[in-house]
Structures are given as C-alpha cells and as structure tokens.
Amino acid sequence: MPIISMRNVSKFFGEFQALKNVSLDVALGERVVVCGPSGSGKSTLIRCINRLELHEVGEIVIDGTTLTNKPSDLEKISSTVGMVFQQFNLFPHLTVMDNLCLGPRRVLGLSEEQAQERAMKYLNRIQIPEQAEKFPRQLSGGQQQRAAIARSLCMEPRVLLFDEPTSALDPEMIAEVLDVMTELASSSITMIVVTHEMGFARRVADRMVFMDKGEIVEIGVPEDVFTAPKSKRFGTFLNQILNH
Amino acid sequence: MTRLLILIPALLMLSGCANNWGWYVVDPTTTSGWNNLKFMANGAYYTITMSVTAIIISVVVGLLVTLPGLSKKRGWRMFNRTYVEIVRSVPVLVLILWVYYGLPALSGITLNVFWAGVFALALSDSAFQAEVFRAGIQSISRGQYEAAQSISLNYRDTMRYVILPQAIRRILPALGNQLVYMMKMSSLVSVIGLQELTRAANELVVTEYRPLEIYTILVLEYLVLILIVSAGVRWLERRLKTSDA
Numbered sequence: 048m049p050i051i052s053m054r055n056v057s058k059f060f061g062e063f064q065a066l067k068n069v070s071l072d073v074a075l076g077e078r079v080v081v082c083g084p085s086g087s088g089k090s091t092l093i094r095c096i097n098r099l100e101l102h103e104v105g106e107i108v109i110d111g112t113t114l115t116n117k118p119s120d121l122e123k124i125s126s127t128v129g130m131v132f133q134q135f136n137l138f139p140h141l142t143v144m145d146n147l148c149l150g151p152r153r154v155l156g157l158s159e160e161q162a163q164e165r166a167m168k169y170l171n172r173i174q175i176p177e178q179a180e181k182f183p184r185q186l187s188g189g190q191q192q193r194a195a196i197a198r199s200l201c202m203e204p205r206v207l208l209f210d211e212p213t214s215a216l217d218p219e220m221i222a223e224v225l226d227v228m229t230e231l232a233s234s235s236i237t238m239i240v241v242t243h244e245m246g247f248a249r250r251v252a253d254r255m256v257f258m259d260k261g262e263i264v265e266i267g268v269p270e271d272v273f274t275a276p277k278s279k280r281f282g283t284f285l286n287q288i289l290n291h
Numbered sequence: 292m293t294r295l296l297i298l299i300p301a302l303l304m305l306s307g308c309a310n311n312w313g314w315y316v317v318d319p320t321t322t323s324g325w326n327n328l329k330f331m332a333n334g335a336y337y338t339i340t341m342s343v344t345a346i347i348i349s350v351v352v353g354l355l356v357t358l359p360g361l362s363k364k365r366g367w368r369m370f371n372r373t374y375v376e377i378v379r380s381v382p383v384l385v386l387i388l389w390v391y392y393g394l395p396a397l398s399g400i401t402l403n404v405f406w407a408g409v410f411a412l413a414l415s416d417s418a419f420q421a422e423v424f425r426a427g428i429q430s431i432s433r434g435q436y437e438a439a440q441s442i443s444l445n446y447r448d449t450m451r452y453v454i455l456p457q458a459i460r461r462i463l464p465a466l467g468n469q470l471v472y473m474m475k476m477s478s479l480v481s482v483i484g485l486q487e488l489t490r491a492a493n494e495l496v497v498t499e500y501r502p503l504e505i506y507t508i509l510v511l512e513y514l515v516l517i518l519i520v521s522a523g524v525r526w527l528e529r530r531l532k533t534s535d536a
Contacts, residue, residue, distance in 0.1 A: 099437050125443030136438035140456050149452055150442030195438075202442055 050075045050206060050237055051096060056105035058091055065091040066102065067261040078238045080248040083258035084284060089241040092258065093208040097128045110205065125154065129204035133211040135195040137183040143194050144179040147201045169197040173227050189220030193227050209240040243288055249273060257281040316501040317508050327495055331508060334491035335516065341405060341487065342474045345412035352413065353420025360425055371421070378418035384479045387411040391483045408480035416473055423469065427462035428454060460531050467524030471517050488512050
C-alpha cells in the first residue's frame with residue numbers, strides 16, 4: 048500500500064487552478080523528485096500533502112488516513128509528515144538546540160533530556176553538533192538549512208517533504224545540503240523533493256515527476272527521462288536547465 | 292545627559308535669585324521647604340503603582356482582545372473591531388469620571404479612587420495595546436506559522452513559543468511608549484482625588500500660592516520618572532536583542 052496516494056486532486060486559488068486532476072502514489076521508502084517550471088504547481092502539490100494548503104477536489108490518503116480538510120487531519124498526519132522549506136523558517140529567537148527540541152517536547156511529550164539527546168543525534172547526523180547553542184542568524188545559510196532538516200527529523204516523520212531546499216542558498220552551500228539529503232536518502236525515510244538540482248535527482252531519485260501548468264505531465268525513472276523524455280515539454284525543460 | 296538634568300534646576304534656581312521666583316517654598320535647606328518637597332514626592336507612589344498596575348492589566352487585556360482580531364472567523368474579528376473602536380474613542384478623562392461616578396450608579400460596584408483610576412487607564416490603554424499587538428503579530432512572516440505547523444504545534448503552543456516571543460521583541464519600543472503615555476495620563480486621575488503627583492502639587496499650590504515653582508518641580512518629577520522608564524525600556528530592548536543576536 049502506498050504511504051501517500053493522491054487521486055484526481057484539484058486546487059484553486061480564486062479563479063486560478065494550481066493543481067489540475069493530479070494523481071500520484073508514493074510508496075513507503077520511495078524517493079521522488081518533482082520538477083517543473085515555476086508556477087507549475089510543484090510546491091502546491093507537496094503543501095497539500097502536509098495541509099499547508101487544502102485541496103478542493105479529489106482525495107489524498109496518507110498512511111491510510113483520508114484527509115478531509117478538517118483541523119483534526121493535522122493531528123492525524125502530524126507524526127507522519129515533515130517539511131523542509133525554501134526559506135528554512137527556523138525560529139530566530141531560539142537556539143538551534145531549542146529549535147530542535149520544541150516539537151519533541153511540546154508535541155511528542157519527550158522530557159527535556161530525551162529531547163536534547165534526540166536533537167544531538169540528528170545534529171551529529173547533519174554534522175553541526177558544535178552549533179547547538181548558537182542562534183540561527185549566527186549560522187551560514189547551508190548550516191541553517193541543515194538545522195531545519197534536523198528539526199524535521201527530530202519529529203521522526205515517515206515522509207519528509209522538501210520545498211526547493213537549496214533555492215535560497217549561495218552556490219557554495221548547496222553541496223553541503225544536498226550531501227545531507229543524499230545521506231538521508233540512504234535511510235528508509237520516504238522523500239518527496241521539489242528541486243531544480245538535476246544532479247541530485249539523477250543520483251537519488253527512484254522516480255521523477257515533471258509538472259507543468261498544474262498537471263503532472265510525465266513520471267519516470269531518472270535513467271529514462273534524462274536520456275529520452277517522452278513528452279516534448281519535459282524535453283524542453285530539461286534542455287533549458289541542463290544547458291544553461 | 293545626567294549633567295544636563297542637574298543643569299536645568301540649577302539654572303532655574305539661579306534665575307529665582309533675580310526677581311519674581313520664590314524658590315523658598317521648595318528649598319530643601321529649610322524645614323518647610325523640605326516638607327513641601329517630601330509632600331510632592333510622596334505623590335510618586337500612586338503615580339508609579341497606578342501606571343504599572345494599569346499597564347500590566349492593559350497588556351493582558353490588549354492581548355486577549357488582539358487574538359480574536361486575527362481569527363479567520365468574522366464574528367471574532369467583529370468583536371475585536373467593536374471593542375477597539377468604542378474604547379479608543381472615549382477620552383481618558385471622560386472614562387475616569389464615568390468609571391468613578393457613573394459605574395456605581397449603573398452597577399452598584401464602587402471602586403476606590405486608586406482602582407477606579409487603574410480600571411479607567413487600563414481599559415483605555417487596552418484598545419491601543421490591542422492594535423500594537425496586532426501590528427506586531429502580523430509582522431511575523433507566514434513561514435514561522437508554517438514551520439510551527441510542520442512540527443505539529445497546536446495554536447496555543449505556536450503563539451506561546453513561536454509567534455509571541457518574536458512579536459514582543461518587535462513591539463517593545465511601542466510598549467515603552469504606551470507606558471510613558473500611561474504615566475502621563477495618570478495625572479488625570481487627580482480629578483477624582485487620588486493623591487498622585489499632580490494632585491499633591493495642586494494641593495500645595497492652594498496652600499502656598501506659588502504655582503510657578505511648584506508646577507516647575509512637578510514638571511521635573513515627571514521628567515525624571517519618564518526618563519527612568521525610557522532607560523529601563525532601552526535596557527530591556529538591548530537585553531532581548533543580545534539574547535538572540
């Protein structure tokens with residue numbers, strides 16, 4: 048059974064239709080990279096999965112729970128889905144350690160010691176344990192994004208969504224974040240990554256999803272789509288971003 | 292700055308030697324002058340306790356009025372707007388008179404002058420406080436709410452641990468302004484007879500007939516109080532800033 052199942056999902060912002068009849072299944076442990084031109088609905092797609100946006104039409108089932116657009120949905124999927132944002136969205140008034148501990152303490156009910164132990168585990172994993180007591184603004188962009196990834200991991204979600212995690216970073220910092228994500232991909236966590244980093248996609252993705260104008264145009268394994276994309280639109284898109 | 296403060300009364304004193312000033316009424320070297328000064332300074336007790344009590348209450352009430360104003364539900368927002376618009380349009384002096392003389396007739400509840408003053412000041416200020424909070428909370432980016440939601444914090448925890456701590460740092464200068472405003476408005480409570488700074492000065496003027504000197508001292512009293520408050524607020528701002536620098 049897929050951990051995420053979307054059936055004919057549509058989403059409107061006023062008159063504008065951001066998602067048109069999107070259907071997508073993601074299996075447990077699968078790593079899916081979503082790409083497409085800006086405004087194609089990639090972000091909206093994953094934001095519907097963790098309820099930052101509510102869909103109007105269709106069905107989204109996460110880990111056996113059908114989302115009904117009620118506030119109670121949030122609690123049901125809370126421990127299942129985590130999210131990493133383009134702008135990191137760390138809490139600027141809290142230290143890295145407190146950023147990581149807030150969810151485990153308040154939501155999962157861990158003791159301070161347990162939460163800190165867990166936070167250190169993930170800070171070690173993203174290789175910035177020495178930054179624990181610093182505030183976000185004292186960190187580089189790459190370190191901030193890694194800390195944000197660790198914050199999500201501390202909730203131990205089964206699915207981790209990435210919304211253009213490297214788009215706000217200086218080029219020299221992109222690699223360190225992608226390295227962390229590649230390392231994560233070797234674990235059992237399910238990942239859906241919206242990104243333009245095609246090198247990462249080629250290395251890590253089990254499947255590529257190409258979106259344009261709110262629709263899923265093509266889904267395929269990286270070897271196939273990179274060598275011979277079926278649709279003309281995907282071909283043009285790949286050409287543009289690979290040969291710039 | 293402190294030198295300047297000493298300079299002002301010193302200059303006034305000097306000019307008093309010349310002709311129509313009569314500084315003897317507040318001359319600390321004479322017994323009566325010293326007693327007069329003490330009498331005036333004693334008013335600070337009520338000015339300070341009343342302003343501080345009122346500001347604490349108005350911050351709490353202001354916050355409670357703000358939160359429904361940020362709701363998605365129209366009814367809650369209407370409650371917020373109605374409260375703010377009505378309370379904001381009543382002059383503080385009118386509110387003080389209404390609470391002290393009107394409220395007992397209406398409800399049978401009689402407040403003593405101190406609590407009537409606190410109540411009127413807090414009520415009046417809470418509407419402004421609510422607007423200050425609203426601006427502060429709305430200045431926090433959407434991303435912070437989304438991040439809080441992504442780690443499943445509920446509304447209360449999101450506000451308590453993520454939004455309000457950031458909002459308060461941003462509105463601290465405005466809160467400081469409100470406290471200064473409150474200290475000055477507290478002088479109006481003298482009309483219902485609370486022995487605060489202004490009332491004390493008025494009473495002394497009636498017995499001593501030296502309004503110029505006495506009111507000058509009163510001005511200086513407020514000046515000192517408010518400069519202390521401003522320094523305190525700046526200290527707090529710096530402290531909060533360094534704690535997340």
